[in-house]
Amino acid sequence: MRIEEHAREIWTCNHCAMCTGTVVDEGGFYKTCPAFEQLRFEDNSPRGHNIMAFYLLEGSLKYSEQVANSVYNCTTCASCEEICKPMGNMIAQMGGSALKTLLPKLMRPLGAELEPIQTVAILEAMRADCVDYGFQPEPLKKMAESIEKNYNPYGAPHANRAAWAEGLDITQIPDTVLFVGCSIAYRRQEIAKATAKILQHADIKFAVLSDEWCCGSVLLRSGNVDTAEKMIRHNVELLKSHNVKRLVTSCAEGYMGISKDWPRFAGELPFKVMHISELLYELVSGGKIKFKKPIKSKVTYHDPCHLGREMGIYAEPRAVLKAIPGIDLVEMYPTEHAAGCCGAGGGVKISNPELALDIGTAKIPFIKETGATVLASACPFCKTHFVDVMERAKEPIDVKDITELVAESMGV
DSSP: OGGGGGHHHHHHOOOOOHHHHOOBGGGTBSSSOHHHHHHOOGGGSHHHHHHHHHHHHHTSSOOOHHHHHHHTTOOOOOHHHHHHSTTHHHHHHHHHHHHHHHHHHHHGGGTOOOOOOOHHHHHHHHHHHHHHHTOOOHHHHHHHHHHHHHSSTTOOOGGGTTGGGTTSOOOOOTTEEEOOOHHHHHTOHHHHHHHHHHHHHTTOOOBOOTTOOOOSHHHHHHTOHHHHHHHHHHHHHHHHHTTOSEEEESOHHHHHIIIIIHHHHHOSOSSEEEEHHHHHHHHHHTTOOOOOSOOOOEEEEOOOTTTTTTTOOOHHHHHHHHHSTTOEEOOOSSOGGGOOOOSOTTTHHHHOHHHHHHHHHTTHHHHHHTTOSEEEESOHHHHHHHHHHHHHHTOOOEEEEHHHHHHHHHTO
16 A cells, blocks of 8 residues: 555654644634535544544555545645644744745754644545555546546647647747646646746747646646656656756646656756746846736735645745736735635545535635735636636636736736
């Protein structure tokens, strides 16, 4: 069983339930686990999953369809790990998300760890076991089969992957590659076009590789490890063959997968990996982006789980939004390290779309409380899902990616 790799973590968890449904206003947390808040059964909580892992490991529980139904109701938002961090809430009170993100990096070289129980890694190992034993939910199995055949989860022809770039006259200089990703290439092409136009007008020479495959992140989140490894190795070899020095992506999940997962399977990467919000911050700070048109809107920013909690990127997208003339950026509660999940992650939008919508809908009151008319994010999954959420709830809140707002203000 793959969970055997996490035996120490599984045995270390003391099942305190802080990760399940805690409200800790001082640390910014409101009802920690979004799936548990909707389903209200312990087997759909982080603590419940860790208890199940314990019994699976020691043999008194066996994998089954019932176990699979439970472990696939997690969005892998990592809110459980955030509240599990030792002294985490005290650190957040002292210095917010910036200090909470920085402190472990400073203390690790000194031999001091401030690491939580790796509940998401345990859960993903349980999902990988479910795949091995044949208990993966059918919609996710079909998704994995599509990626194996078409190199994307949507069943779209691979030949159409770069169709969005037609007419944009991209220079195709591969020192910098824009790794578009499946969701942006096939479902959120407006993000791809906005990103490309911004880079062109900032005089960034870049290439788009038509033979990029799925980054593999959604496969790993759903337990399809072997197929994910195939995707990752192809992409790394492709990028190496072009002597790429910098890879830029506008996808939060892709950025996390490339940064954290690719080295696990393909070794140290010979190129720098950047999320578009980091590059935009550099360009804005360096005066290479010129804004021409004010956007007179009250905007609130939704932190993508895989960009914020997983990768510690909070300041850059906010700084970019604040730089856009006319935007009044207002924070919602909870925010940054404690931000509520959109509901789409971890394959839940595929395997349990109603649960995903319910989780997203639960965030609407917090969005409306800010008075914002625009919800901005930096993830194609978050945008797609919140568009669906607002349509179902009939809420007139516009959902935008930060690249779209930057491009609009630049007039490109």
